[in-house]
Amino acid sequence: QVQLQESGPGLVKPSQTLSLTCTVSGDSISSGSFYWSWIRQPAGKGLEWIGRIYTSGHTNYNPSLKSRVTISVDTSKNQFSLKLNSVTAADTAVYYCARDSAAAGLLDYWGQGTLVTVSS
Amino acid sequence: EIVLTQSPATLSLSPGERATLSCGASQSVTYLAWYQQKPGLAPRLLIYDASSRATGIPDRFSGSGSGTDFTLTISRVEPEDFAVYYCQQYGSSPLTFGGGTKVEIK
DSSP states (O other), rough: OEEEEEEEEEEOOOTTEEEEEEESSSGGGGSOOOOEEEEEEEETSOOOOEEEEETTTEEEEOTTTTTGEEEEEEETEEEEEEESOOOOOGGEEEEEEEESSSSOEEEEEEEOOEEEEEEE | OOOOOEEOSSSEEEOOOOOOEEEEEESSOOOOEEEEETSEEEEEEEEEEEEEEEEOOOEEEEEEEEEEEEEEEEEEEEGGOOOOOOOOEESSSSEEEEEOEEEEOO
């Protein structure tokens, strides 16, 4: 059974960098079969795809966030990570990591999500 | 970017009734999925490729449509089906989601 678990600070100050890690179990990121995505959801609102990474390190980002986002992968730890810089209150959301099973963006396994609040 | 519009925003039903949820796209979609989300939980994949049920999804859930118009149908709503449902297009970057339809108890 594939499981994903997000981790990282729950509180980030405005203008600083949000950093989260997703640890994958039950599957190997280095198997090369899947992409790995980040998605976020502000409280009471819909879902926004942030971007994704392949085991090779190839990335795709949402143009709306591209200038502030970096997604990286650490195959030795079976983890991938998200960095979002210059955060504002508008970046306050639950952040999810997910597996992309079709290489086209079908998100079949999701982490439980982690709330990140941007506040001084 | 492909914009997905879901309707209605809220659907009030009694258990046992049929639910019909719509998802319209601003341009033709390659692939479409539906997800169910309950409060405090991550979305769960229900339907992929517009009409294929994901593993473990009951057959009361069905999807249809192509191009720019898609439908998720719950043949007889069970108490555990009251949730928010999102459509999502994939195959075109960026991935985008609809705004969601909340299925609530009438």
